[in-house]
Amino acid sequence: MSFLVFSEDRELAFQLLGKARELADKMGSEVAALAAGSDPMEYVSQGADKVYTVSGLGGFNVEPYGAAVVEAVKAANPSTVFMGATKRGKELAPRVASSLGVGCMNDCSGVELEEGKIVVERLTYGGSTVAKETSTSTPTVISFPPRCFEKLEPVERTGEVVELELDLPEPRVKVVESREKPKSTADLESASIIVSAGRGFKAKEDLRLLEEIAEILDAQIGCTRPISADLGWMDQWVGISGKKVKPSLYVACGVSGTIQHVAGIRDSQIIVSINSDERASIHGISDYSLVGDIYEVLPALTKALRERA
Numbered sequence: 001m002s003f004l005v006f007s008e009d010r011e012l013a014f015q016l017l018g019k020a021r022e023l024a025d026k027m028g029s030e031v032a033a034l035a036a037g038s039d040p041m042e043y044v045s046q047g048a049d050k051v052y053t054v055s056g057l058g059g060f061n062v063e064p065y066g067a068a069v070v071e072a073v074k075a076a077n078p079s080t081v082f083m084g085a086t087k088r089g090k091e092l093a094p095r096v097a098s099s100l101g102v103g104c105m106n107d108c109s110g111v112e113l114e115e116g117k118i119v120v121e122r123l124t125y126g127g128s129t130v131a132k133e134t135s136t137s138t139p140t141v142i143s144f145p146p147r148c149f150e151k152l153e154p155v156e157r158t159g160e161v162v163e164l165e166l167d168l169p170e171p172r173v174k175v176v177e178s179r180e181k182p183k184s185t186a187d188l189e190s191a192s193i194i195v196s197a198g199r200g201f202k203a204k205e206d207l208r209l210l211e212e213i214a215e216i217l218d219a220q221i222g223c224t225r226p227i228s229a230d231l232g233w234m235d236q237w238v239g240i241s242g243k244k245v246k247p248s249l250y251v252a253c254g255v256s257g258t259i260q261h262v263a264g265i266r267d268s269q270i271i272v273s274i275n276s277d278e279r280a281s282i283h284g285i286s287d288y289s290l291v292g293d294i295y296e297v298l299p300a301l302t303k304a305l306r307e308r309a
């Protein structure tokens with residue numbers, strides 16, 4: 001059983017390498033990686049035995065990147081391909097699997113060896129159930145979002161670097177403009193503290209209550225889907241169809257705690273809920289529940305935190 005790891009997101013690639021290394025060591029097997037535009041020796045220090053490089057990949061485009069991953073799979077001949085389930089990776093992984101004619105398990109949350117087989121965990125039924133799945137094809141393509149696994153401490157190791165030669169296909173999409181996302185919502189997946197707004201907020205201007213407390217806590221601001229997709233107050237949301245987050249502290253303000261939202265926050269270390277309805281299901285999954293009106297609780301909390309600071 002051997003592994004090939006690829007993500008266009010370098011940090012995520014290292015996290016996947018950490019897990020692949022752990023599993024490979026249990027099986028006495030090898031880990032290869034495809035490095036896209038980064039120093040291949042970094043991948044070696046993060047656990048890869050062999051690193052493939054492809055020149056001319058440039059910025060992300062699914063056709064050339066897909067061709068490069070397929071070529072790396074052919075060269076490495078792994079039994080399992082770990083890919084990053086970023087927005088781009090979730091598009092790339094099924095394409096790679098389809099080109100190879102093999103199975104794909106996208107957006108998994110965990111993986112272990114069971115009786116010599118790779119078994120993954122995935123959230124199903126809107127996040128209410130964790131399914132264990134295994135594949136009947138070899139290789140199998142499996143993708144994981146950021147922060148499912150820890151990257152290893154880099155160590156000095158020896159590894160082989162192999163340049164792959166291939167004619168990259170022309171991308172069929174032309175990027176006409178790129179714009180950076182606003183900082184406040186750009187880093188939810190890697191944020192260590194998140195304060196989040198639900199429909200308990202009555203007007204967009206009221207989000208300043210959240211901004212004030214976020215500033216003191218050095219937190220990122222998240223929200224539920226209706227706040228983003230229906231009301232358009234923010235550009236992305238937390239949950240099964242949005243960002244899956246893993247902060248040390250998640251403060252849900254005026255959030256009811258439906259299963260679709262909870263699926264995205266269940267890996268938070270500490271969840272605090274502020275909701276005026278004592279029967280709101282968010283209280284049931286919180287470590288600390290405040291039954292109260294966000295319009296009273298948030299200013300009071302902000303004041304108390306300011307005084308302590």
Ligand SMILES: Cc1cc2nc3c(=O)[nH]c(=O)nc-3n(C[C@H](O)[C@H](O)[C@H](O)COP(=O)(O)OP(=O)(O)OC[C@H]3O[C@@H](n4cnc5c(N)ncnc54)[C@H](O)[C@@H]3O)c2cc1C
Binds near residue numbers: 240
């Ligand atoms: C296929 C699908 C995918 C979905 N994916 C997601 C997803 O990824 N993420 C997501 O968030 N949702 C998702 N949803 C929507 C989800 O089902 C819920 O509708 C949504 O999460 C509810 O958002 P909310 O908690 O902001 O609003 P509500 O459910 O309306 O809850 C508002 C809460 O605020 C409380 N409240 C009201 N006023 C105050 C006050 N002044 N002070 C304190 N508390 C107050 C209320 O008691 C209530 O509990 C999805 C739905 C579907 C069908």
